[in-house]
Amino acid sequence: MEFVATQIAGFWGSFIGLASDPITYVYLIASVFLGIVFGALPGLTATLAVTILTGFFGNKFPLEHSLIALIGAYVGAIYGGSYPSILLNIPGTAASAATAMDGYPLTKQGRGGEALGITTTASFLGTLFGTLCLLIFVWVLLAVSKNIASPEKALLALFGILLSGTLMSQDLVIKGWIAGLIGLAMAMVGLDPILSESRYTFGWSYLLSGFQVVPVLMGAFAIPQIMDGLRATVMVAQVPQLGRIVPKFREVLRRMPAITRSGAIGTGVGALPGVGEDVAGWVSYGVGKASSKESKLFGKGSIDGLISAEAANNAAIGGALIPLLVLGIPGSPPAAALLGALKINNVIPGPTIDPALILHVVAILVLASLTMFIMGLFTARIFITILRIPQTVFLPVVMVLTTIGSFSVGGGINDLFLMIAVGLVAYTMNVMQYPIAPLVIGVILGGLFDETFRRSLLISDGDMSVFVSRPGAAILLALNVLLILSQIPAVKNGFRRLTGKKEPVA
């Protein structure tokens, strides 16, 4: 308790110090806005925003100031990715792919303004939740995340792929899993992570570094959406009522359980080294679907579904900073870019870090999320008018932006061919009602699964029991098995008889 009191007192000191310095606001407003723009442009990511700013600030500006800009851009970009997800069904960043699941159906119902308002609020509260955990539970979370080794990571990655396959299927769950396995197979291309043998490269040097996530993401989501939009040549979305963007206080209060649950999941996932905001969104969405009262609405425009994804990906920021600040191990790719910025300034994050710096970071996070919230409610109003532009004019522009986003990864022209190829495959899959999201999750998590699964077996000399003998791994394995069993009709019926639940009326 004493620790909590000193932490809060320390935070308050830093917060007042920051809030009373006018220069803080200059940095905050500029960087949060830049972050939102980066997040909202398809293919430009939070990692890129933080990396570019790291290069810009270098060690030429005082660290206290450059940190404001870096964290502001980080928070803004994770939030900004939700705009195109909700309005266009094209995720701005991988972190907001789960947001599109319920955000876009809401837009189609003409509730885009409401969706943006709820997203802004959920992102704001999610960031605050993650920040609070960073302030209070930093040591508890550290003890947990420190003990996560290869077997747990492998099972978590597998769980993510299976879960998205289960959730995204419109008719048959097996179709979602097939898509997930295709993604997993795509992740195998390139140099293998353990022995550095080349796999499926056919002697082509471009394939040695594997398929990059951004071109796959853009191809999978943006291209089918653009093709569909242009084929229809009518407004896919109804012209939204601008109406009320700021959500009602009572509505927010009613959604608090969902926000808190998602915040907790997001922070936990974010705190795992190397697993970031993208996974946080999906895991939270999955748990939301399983536990929410309106789970039947998930995927058809559920506010709870939207909150599950958005509160979690923003809460993951605070989570990702925990191992970064106290162990020197970044919890997510943008956090890795932050690590670089700290090192250039001779600050070595880790157990020896000055505790005042953690409090400073917490204070910045609080201010950045406030800035994001206020700015978000204004920018949402502007962004939603995008839907008034005819699709025939707007979609080609999106296509250009998407192409630039894919090219920005640095793989050259081949990345664009990859994007188009994935896009055509994704379009066909859409037509055949195969969900595309599990494929992308497979590509994102497949590498992690491959590496950690094989390393677990390397260490255990091929003994599969490593996946049961560790308590964390055993729990995760049980979750995976349950997830698969729950979809087998015989088991499903047996389970239903057991609980005496009636067949839900769809």
Added chain:
Amino acid sequence: MKNLATLLGATVMLASTAASFNASAQEYPYRDITTAVVWGAGGGTDSINRMIMAEMEKHLPVGISVINQTGGVAGSNGMVYVMNQPDDGYTLVGLSESNVTAAVQGGWDKRFNFWHPFIVGGSPDLISVPADSPYNTLEELVEAAKAAPGTVPAAASGSGSIHHLNLLAIENGTAAKFKFVPYKGSAPGQEAAVAGEVALVVTSLAEQAPLIAGGQLRPLAMLTADDAEFDGKTIKSAFSMYDGLDKYLPLKQAIGFAMHGSTSDDAKAKITAAFDKAIASDVVAEWAAANNYDIGGQSGAEATAIFDNLESTFAWTLWDLGAAKVDPATLGIPKP
């Protein structure tokens, strides 16, 4: 993702190349320089390049922007990218000793002496165990490995990294056999040691410093000839524990940057002058002390000699292990 800056940089560069036809009489450097780092943001090579470039800028009339161009084999993407830029001294490459294996691993077909290198410095390697490890000394660890060869798991970055080669050297020098578990870089390997997944980790002092200071890792021995002072304590050299280790452990990190070997002497001289001034500055000294790096400061022929030695040791060790794809003899790399 990493490289909107590259894109912008490339556009600017194109524009200025067009302009340079008129301005060819101008003296080098008259426009901004770009350094493409072949490793990711936040890593040692990235941090060092951003630090030294910021310092060199002060002694040049133009700015230097640092970008990351990662991927490929042993950083080959970035090296090929810079190789394909004109050798006018406006595009430098940020690299480290690990890049010398790109050729034998099939990443590209050039020897390392394609470059005109500059070495900023490196951090010495050491061998550490998790804080709750049963092994209190290097001798105990080696005895355990000898008692059950190939069962004690050891992390040391990826195959062919300097840390891997140092682990091999320890094995050769002590006749112990560990189970080498590769990781994508030093940080995940150290993370695994903290989580107890491996029994020991070989990485550099700079990389382990926060974990040692925070009591997560326990250092056993430096893999250099000299003891090291860290956090008020002395970490003994492994050379004092095993005789003849010096035969096997000649390797040290060399992080820095390079220009095309074919760049004009004028441009080389100007960059060298700025580099020498930057290396001598207090900023670099303070940075090195805070980050546990030793300053190198070699350039040109002196640096090439160091990289030649690294290249031949790395290439032939990998070839002997069966981990190399291209025979170093066909590339003209001499045996160490």
